[in-house]
Amino acid sequence: MTHAFDYTRIPELPASVFVAPLKKPAGLADDWLEPAQRKYGPAEHRIWDELYARQMQLMPGHACREFMHGLERLNLGRGGVPDFNEISEELKSLTGWTVVPVPMLIPDHVFYYHLANRRFPAGNFIRSREQFDYIQEPDVFHDVFGHVPLLTDPVFARYMEAYGRAGWKALKYNRLKALSALYWYTVEFGLILEDDQLRIYGAGILSGPTETVFSIEGRSPNRIHLNVDRVMRTDYTISDLQATYFVIESFRELFHLTEQRGFEPIYESLAPAFQYAKTAALDTDHVYHRGTQEYELRGGRGSGARPI
Numbered sequence: 001m002t003h004a005f006d007y008t009r010i011p012e013l014p015a016s017v018f019v020a021p022l023k024k025p026a027g028l029a030d031d032w033l034e035p036a037q038r039k040y041g042p043a044e045h046r047i048w049d050e051l052y053a054r055q056m057q058l059m060p061g062h063a064c065r066e067f068m069h070g071l072e073r074l075n076l077g078r079g080g081v082p083d084f085n086e087i088s089e090e091l092k093s094l095t096g097w098t099v100v101p102v103p104m105l106i107p108d109h110v111f112y113y114h115l116a117n118r119r120f121p122a123g124n125f126i127r128s129r130e131q132f133d134y135i136q137e138p139d140v141f142h143d144v145f146g147h148v149p150l151l152t153d154p155v156f157a158r159y160m161e162a163y164g165r166a167g168w169k170a171l172k173y174n175r176l177k178a179l180s181a182l183y184w185y186t187v188e189f190g191l192i193l194e195d196d197q198l199r200i201y202g203a204g205i206l207s208g209p210t211e212t213v214f215s216i217e218g219r220s221p222n223r224i225h226l227n228v229d230r231v232m233r234t235d236y237t238i239s240d241l242q243a244t245y246f247v248i249e250s251f252r253e254l255f256h257l258t259e260q261r262g263f264e265p266i267y268e269s270l271a272p273a274f275q276y277a278k279t280a281a282l283d284t285d286h287v288y289h290r291g292t293q294e295y296e297l298r299g300g301r302g303s304g305a306r307p308i
């Protein structure tokens with residue numbers, strides 16, 4: 001694999017590449033970083049504590065062991081919204097990563113830039129009480145509770161850095177959607193086999209109670225072994241439970257499937273649009289569970305369908 005890109009600078013955005021037209025708040029530089037983590041009030045710290053307590057009831061038997069180790073190692077349950085400087089110090093000594101504050105979702109190419117330099121951008125805000133059960137924007141609870149524990153694992157930490165670097169190539173080939181699908185089905189919604197049991201490593205699942213149960217125990221969703229070519233051609237759900245989860249055997253396997261093969265052949269053969277519906281199970285898939293898709297078929301969130 002060649003490394004012809006300069007990962008120390010924000011990659012240029014070619015005119016033909018579409019990224020969401022996000023509006024950068026005034027006063028921030030091109031890296032979108034806020035100067036410091038904001039100070040949270042007592043009511044906001046309480047929201048963190050309650051979210052933390054609710055998730056912790058479900059973590060045993062659902063979350064993978066690397067995640068549990070990371071939670072402990074970083075002591076994320078010490079009370080209140082964690083201090084980014086403290087957790088960065090600990091993380092840095094373990095895998096070289098730091099956690100940096102951003103005001104909101106940031107553009108893909110800026111996100112790649114931070115990951116490639118082992119910085120994890122985390123939301124500099126917490127959801128309100130009204131949004132306790134569901135928030136579409138990634139807040140500090142999703143970002144820190146969901147994502148940061150796994151950054152203590154050396155292999156996963158390498159995968160995340162490699163993912164950031166892969167962004168440069170995706171920009172060159174104009175294949176951001178494909179690379180986003182990979183992130184979605186691994187970093188956000190990935191499952192892993194642990195002693196033949198399904199466990200969760202995806203942050204999008206681990207930061208909410210409903211999907212924590214649904215992803216492992218629900219009969220509706222498909223559970224399929226991860227195949228990178230296939231995943232990069234698969235549509236996904238942004239604001240509801242997933243119709244399909246992809247399963248890996250280990251983080252080592254994930255790293256080999258991605259970083260060590262390069263993505264050029266895939267990018268060159270991809271159509272601009274997704275080829276497979278999110279509910280599809282293909283003849284060529286290694287299927288662990290073929291979902292009934294009843295949650296999806298009944299209309300999903302908003303229809304009152306039960307997540308079963």
Ligand SMILES: [Fe+2]
Binds near residue numbers: 138142143203204
């Ligand atoms: Fe996330």
